[in-house]
Amino acid sequence: MIWNWIIEPLQYSFMQRALVVAVVVGAICAVVGSYLMVQRLALLGDAISHSLLPGVATAYIFHVSIFLGALIAGLLSTVIINGIKNFSKIKEDAAMGIVFSSFFALGIILITVVQKENKIDLNHFLFGNILGVSTGDVRDTIVVGLVVLLTVILFYKELLFYTFDRLGAEAAGLPVIWLDTGLMILVGLTIVASLKAVGVILVLSLLITPPATAYLLVNRLHQVMWVGMIVGVISSITGMYLSYYFNLPSGPAIVLVAAGFFSLSFLFSPSQGIVSGYLKLKSRVNI
Amino acid sequence: MEEKENAIRVENLTVSYHDAYVLKHVCLTVLPGRLTGIIGPNGAGKSTLLKAMLGLVPSNFGATVWRGKLLSRCREHVAYVPQKSQIDWTYPTTVWDVVMMGRVKKTGWFRPFSHVSRQKARIALEQVGMLDYINRPIGQLSGGQQQRVFLARALVQEADIFFFDEPFTGVDYNTEKIIFDIFKQLAVQGKFVLVVNHDLGDSINNFDHLILLNKTVIAQGEIQAVFTEENLVKTYGGKINFLPHKNFLAEGRSNDLELDNRALTI
Numbered sequence: 001m002i003w004n005w006i007i008e009p010l011q012y013s014f015m016q017r018a019l020v021v022a023v024v025v026g027a028i029c030a031v032v033g034s035y036l037m038v039q040r041l042a043l044l045g046d047a048i049s050h051s052l053l054p055g056v057a058t059a060y061i062f063h064v065s066i067f068l069g070a071l072i073a074g075l076l077s078t079v080i081i082n083g084i085k086n087f088s089k090i091k092e093d094a095a096m097g098i099v100f101s102s103f104f105a106l107g108i109i110l111i112t113v114v115q116k117e118n119k120i121d122l123n124h125f126l127f128g129n130i131l132g133v134s135t136g137d138v139r140d141t142i143v144v145g146l147v148v149l150l151t152v153i154l155f156y157k158e159l160l161f162y163t164f165d166r167l168g169a170e171a172a173g174l175p176v177i178w179l180d181t182g183l184m185i186l187v188g189l190t191i192v193a194s195l196k197a198v199g200v201i202l203v204l205s206l207l208i209t210p211p212a213t214a215y216l217l218v219n220r221l222h223q224v225m226w227v228g229m230i231v232g233v234i235s236s237i238t239g240m241y242l243s244y245y246f247n248l249p250s251g252p253a254i255v256l257v258a259a260g261f262f263s264l265s266f267l268f269s270p271s272q273g274i275v276s277g278y279l280k281l282k283s284r285v286n287i
Numbered sequence: 288m289e290e291k292e293n294a295i296r297v298e299n300l301t302v303s304y305h306d307a308y309v310l311k312h313v314c315l316t317v318l319p320g321r322l323t324g325i326i327g328p329n330g331a332g333k334s335t336l337l338k339a340m341l342g343l344v345p346s347n348f349g350a351t352v353w354r355g356k357l358l359s360r361c362r363e364h365v366a367y368v369p370q371k372s373q374i375d376w377t378y379p380t381t382v383w384d385v386v387m388m389g390r391v392k393k394t395g396w397f398r399p400f401s402h403v404s405r406q407k408a409r410i411a412l413e414q415v416g417m418l419d420y421i422n423r424p425i426g427q428l429s430g431g432q433q434q435r436v437f438l439a440r441a442l443v444q445e446a447d448i449f450f451f452d453e454p455f456t457g458v459d460y461n462t463e464k465i466i467f468d469i470f471k472q473l474a475v476q477g478k479f480v481l482v483v484n485h486d487l488g489d490s491i492n493n494f495d496h497l498i499l500l501n502k503t504v505i506a507q508g509e510i511q512a513v514f515t516e517e518n519l520v521k522t523y524g525g526k527i528n529f530l531p532h533k534n535f536l537a538e539g540r541s542n543d544l545e546l547d548n549r550a551l552t553i
Contacts, residue, residue: 038378154397161388164378171341171367172392172444215379219424224379 009244017138018130022236022254024145025197026206030214030228031152032190033207034221035183039163046204047100048184049191051077053107053125053200056192061114067140070192071185077103104200128199128251130240137196144193148186152225159183160221197236198251205255206232213262216269231261294318295340295358295448295479300349302332302339309335311503313349317496319447320477322470324484324494324510328523331501333483334370337450341367353448363392366446368437370453376426382436383421386412389443404443411439415465430457438466448479455486467493487519 009015036045055073059066077099084095111122124132133141152159162169162179170176187207194203214227239254267275297315301308310332317323325333338344340351342359351358358365366389389411390404412418415435425433434454441449449470455463467490473480474495484491491497497513499505499522506513506521 038375040375157387157391157394157400158396160380160384161391164380164385164388165369165374167338167343167369167373168367168388168440169391170343171362171365171450172389173362173365174392219379220381220384221379 006241009241014131014133015240015244017133017135018240018250019237020138021130021133021141021197022240023233024141025194026210026232026234026236027229028145028148028190029194029203029206030210030232031225032148032183032186034211034214034225034228035159035163036187037208037211037215038221038224042204042208045187045191045207047096048074048187049200049203050104050107051100052103052188052191054103054110055107056125056195057107057110057114060118060120061110065140066195067144067189067192070188073103073107074184074188107200123249124199125195126199126201127249128195128197128202128254130197130236130250130254131243133196141193141196144189148190148193151182151186155179155182156222163221198254202251202255205258206236209255209258209262210235213258213265216265216272231258235261293354295351295353297340297351298349300336300339300351301347302335302344303347308502310339310346313500313504315498315504315507317479317481319479320474321495322474322480322482322493323496323498324482324491325498325500326484326487326491326522327500327505331522333500334452336500337367337452337481337483341365341450343367358448361448364447365450366441366444366448367450368441368452368454371430371433371456374433374437376433378425380425381421382412382417382423382425382428383408385425385436386439386443389440393445407443407445408439411442412436414442414469415439429459431459431462434458435462435465438469442469446478449473449481451480451482453483453485455484455490463490 010019033042033045036042052070052073055069055071055076056066057069058073059069081092081095081099084090084098085092090098107125108122111120111125114120115122121129123129158169158174158179161172162174162176163183166176169179190207191200191203194206198206210228210232211224213231214224218224218227235258236254238257239250242248242253242257243250265273267273270276295315295317297313297317300310300313300315302310313336325336327333335344339346340358341362342351342357353361353364386408387400387404390400390408394400394404409418412421415438417432417435417439420428420432420436425436428436434457438451438454441451451470454466458466470480470482471493482494484494491510491514494510496508497510498507499513499518501522501524506515506518
C-alpha cells in the first residue's frame with residue numbers, strides 16, 4: 001500500500017529526475033552548511049544566495065552555464081563589498097546589507113523582464129521547483145555534488161582545523177585565505193545546484209536546519225555532516241512527494257519537513273532535548 | 288649554533304588600530320632555552336605582540352626575525368596556543384580531534400594521519416594527563432582540562448618556538464603545575480617558550496626571563512633584574528594605590544599578592 005504510494009510516481013521520468021536532485025542537494029547542503037553553522041556564518045549563506053540571482057538570470061539570457069553566471073555575480077559582490085568597506089567608513093555588515101539586497105533586486109528585475117520569452121518563472125528561482133528539473137539540471141547537480149563531496153573529503157582535516165581555530169591554523173602555516181576562499185566557492189556551487197530544488201530564499205533552510213538538527217544529537221563535525229546528510233536527504237525526498245501528491249510548492253514543503261526534524265531533535269535529543277532534559281530531571285527528583 | 292644568532296629578534300615592531308597605537312617601537316630579544324613571560328596591564332598589547340610577531344595581525348612597520356628569516360615565514364616551526372576566549376568551545380569536536388589538529392601541517396595535503404602521528408598524540412595526552420578524556424567533547428571540559436588539551440596540541444606540532452597566550456586563565460593549581468613543568472621541559476630541550484601571563488603571584492617565579500610591556504617595552508631580561516618595584520610602577524601606570532610591601536620584591540617574591548589591573552588602579 002505505502003510501497004505503491006512511493007513507487008507509483010517514480011514511473012514518471014520527471015519524478016526520477018527530481019529524486020536524484022533531492023538526494024544530491026539534501027546531501028551537499030548539509031555538508032557545506034555544517035561549515036557555515038560551526039563558523040556562525042549561517043546568515044552569510046542567505047546573503048550569498050541572494051547575491052547570486054542576477055548572475056543566474058544573466059546566464060539564462062545569454063544561454064551560458066548558470067554556475068558561471070553565479071560565480072561572476074559572487075565575485076563581483078565580494079569586490080564591491082570590500083570596495084565600500086575600504087574606501088568609506090561604512091562597516092562590513094552594512095556594506096553586505098547594501099550590496100546583497102541590491103543584487104537580489106537586480107536579479108528579480110532581470111528575471112521579470114526576460115521570463116516571458118525564455119519561458120521561465122520567477123517563483124521557481126525564489127522558491128524552487130524540484131518537479132521541473134531537466135536532464136541537464138540533473139547532470140549539473142551530480143557533477144557539483146561530486147566536486148563538493150570530494151573537496152570536503154580531501155581537505156577535511158585542514159578545514160576542521162581552520163574552522164575551529166583560525167588563528168591557530170594560520171600560525172601553524174595553513175593557507176587560511178585559500179581555505180576560506182575555497183569554502184566560499186563550495187557554498188556558492190552548492191547554492192546554485194540547489195536553486196532548482198528550493199530556490200534562493202529557502203536554500204538557507206537546507207544549509208542550516210539539517211546540520212543544526214544533527215548538532216543536537218552528535219559531538220563531532222563529521223558526525224554532524226553524516227546525520228545532517230541523512231536528515232537533508234529524507235527532508236528533500238519527503239518534500240518532493242508532498243509536492244507531488246498535494247500539489248504543494250516543492251521548496252516550502254522540503255523546508256517544513258526539515259523544520260519538523262529539527263523540532264523533534266530540539267525536543268527529544270537524548271543529551272540536549274528540552275523534553276528529555278525535563279524527564280531526566282523529574283526521574284532524579286523522584287529517586 | 289651560537290645562542291645570539293639563534294635568538295628571535297623583534298625590531299621596532301609597531302601596530303596601530305584605528306589611529307591608536309597598540310604597540311609602539313617594540314624591540315625585543317627572545318632567547319632559546321628560557322621560559323620567557325610577557326606581563327603588563329590589560330590593553331598593554333601582550334596578545335597583539337604574539338600575533339604581530341607571527342604576522343597574524345598586520346604591523347605598520349618593524350619585523351620579527353629568526354635565523355635570518357622573517358618569523359612569519361617560518362610558521363612550520365611555530366606552535367601557537369590562542370587565548371581561551373578566542374576558541375568556540377561549543378564547536379562539535381572532541382579532545383582527540385583537537386590534538387590531531389597539531390599534526391595537520393606535518394601530515395601534509397591529501398594524506399590521512401599516520402600511525403606515528405596517532406602515537407605522538409597519545410603520548411602528548413598522557414603527558415598532560417588527559418589520555419582518559421580522548422572522546423570527551425571539548426565543551427564538557429573544565430578550564431584546566433581545556434588548556435591541557437591545547438598544550439598537548441602544541442606538543443604534537445613538534446615546534447621549535449612555542450607561543451602561549453594566557454595559558455593560566457581559569458586553571459586549577461594542579462593544572463598550573465603540570466603546564467609549568469612541561470614549559471620547563473621544553474626550555475631544557477632548547478626551545479623558545481614565550482608566555483603571555485596575567486598573574487603576578489607566586490607563579491611568576493617559574494619564569495627565567497620577563498618582558499614588561501605596556502604598548503612599548505618597559506624592561507626585559509632576567510627576572511631578578513627586571514621584576515622591580517620601579518619597573519612595575521612604570522608598566523602598570525602611576526595610578527597605583529598600593530604596592531607590594533617593601534620586602535616582597537627583595538625576598539624572592541614569596542608573597543601571595545596578585546597584581547592585576549583592578550588592584551592597581553583606583
